[in-house]
Amino acid sequence: MERKWWLVIAGCITHAVNTGFSYFGMSAFFPSFEREFGWSRTAISGAFSLARVESGILGPIEGYLTDRVGAHRMLFVGLVICTLGFLALSWVDSLPMLYVVIVLGIVLGSSLGYNMPISVLIAKVFRERRSLAFGIFRMGPGISGPLVPLVGWVIALWGWRAAATLSAIIIFSIGFPIALFINRIYHREEAAMAKSDVASARSQRSRAPSNDPQFTLGQALHHKTFWFLSTAMALRHMVTEGVSVHFVILLVDRGWSTEAASSLLGLSALIGAPARVGMGWLGDLLDKRRLMMGLLLALSFSVLLMGYTAQAVIFTPCMIIYSLSYGGLASLQDPIRADYFGTKAFATIQGMSRSVQTAGTFIGPVLAGFLYDLTKSYMIAFGIFAIASLGATLLMFLAKAPESRI
Known part of the structure; x- marks a missing residue:
């Protein structure tokens, strides 16, 4: 097996641990916040949604720093911030503090240390079989499933504050050695790519020009494909973020225990x-x-x-279809962006795209929480999510590949 595939495998493992605790696992804390503090679901959902605003506001800056400082270095910065975020979560005693801890600790650290830098490294190292590489990397959230019931089990046994502290310990203990491993592999691949580029430059005159697009951020922003693709992903995130945040509490409303609902969410990811x-x-x-x-x-x-239904015979097959669709979409959005716009400014373009996606990621959880508080049902919210997904389908139809910029 080629050395660069170990980068993908290591990225998949660390992505699994991060997602299991920082994304899916956070939903298991939802019922505890509601019970202990008496906060409304709209207020709690706002913390999760505001976390997505962080991606929109700071996404371009994070992308710029990743392109300039180096993705392999940002791994360590994000890991420390995420770990401190979970430690701070164990001390939360007010709604404003919850917002700050989730947004500027857990989510910011996850973005800086996992999602963006590893995506950039894969996009640069893999010029062939890029989609498969991203698919394996994005499998991380799927295999993170067993961590979600673990969080629910710890919350039930020792309380949510102990669960937050344990999450911090596990994330750092696993994340730090993997970050060192990824860093070492990337340096070797970078050296190999540099030699290859020198050889390519020497034979430039004897070969046809490369078809690999190399858009700058400005060029990408002036192309309608960027906006169609980003808006489609914003609507997709509106749906999946809204469902993920409210998944556990929706099932608790329907008679499930927190532990069982957390287990089903973990199964969905798997x-x-x-x-x-x-x-x-x-x-x-x-x-x-x-x-x-x-x-x-x-x-x-x-x-x-x-x-629209609580019957297991209907809900379970639909949950399976939802999980498969969600997983497939997650693995394709980065490689199609790299195919369309190249890797020259991949992190910066990705960060700007996340700014567009922020509208959807913020609206999804808050809309579901607001409509539940208003109607005591998730039927209307999920109906809106279905329409939003249809809108994303139309936008993807319009998002055709732009002409290459070499």
Whole structure:
């Protein structure tokens, strides 16, 4: 096996640990906040949604720093911030403090140390089989499933404050040695790529020009494809963020225990793992845009029925379809961006795209919480999510590949 695939495997493992605690696992804290502090679901959802605003406000800056400072260095910065965020979570005693801890600690650290830098490293190292590489990396959230019931179990046994402290310890203990490993591999691959680029430059006159696009941020922003793609992903995130944040509490309302609901959320993540790898593999063979359109249609169908029925015979198959669609979409959005705009300013373009996506990621959880507080039901919210997914399908149809900038 080529050395660079170990970078992907290591990235997948650390992504799994981070997602299990920082993303899916955070939903397990939701009922505890509601019970202990008496906060409304709209208020608690706002903390999760505001965390997504961090990606929009700081995304371009994070991308710029990653491109300039180096993705391999940002791994360590983000790891420390995320760890301190979970330690601070164990001391939360007010709603404003919850907001600050989640936004400027857990989510900022996750973004700086996991999502963006590892995505950049993979995009740069892999010029062939890029979608499969991203699919394996994005399988991390899928195999993070067992960590979600672990969080729910610790909360039930020792309380949510102990669970937050344990999360910090596990994240740092696993994340630091993996970051060192990724850093070492990338330096070796970087040296190998430099030699290859020198050889390519020497034979430039004897070869046809490369078809690999190399857009700057300014060039990408002036192309309508960037806006179609980013807006489609904003609507997709609106749906998946809204469902993920309210998944556990929705099932608790329907008679499930917190532990059982957390376990089903973990199972949902695990089910999506094969789709992340499978769609990554297919993305190297077929049209990524059309694959994403099909997945968005399946997402719309599943979310609609999940919100309108509590019957296990209907809810469970729809949850499986939702999980597979979610997983496939997650693995394709980065490689299609790299295919469309290249890797020259990948992190900066990705950060700006996240700014557009912020509207959807913020609206999703808050809208679901607000409509529940208003109607005591998630039916209307999930119906809106289904319509939003259809809108994303149309935008993906319009998001055709731009002409290459060499």
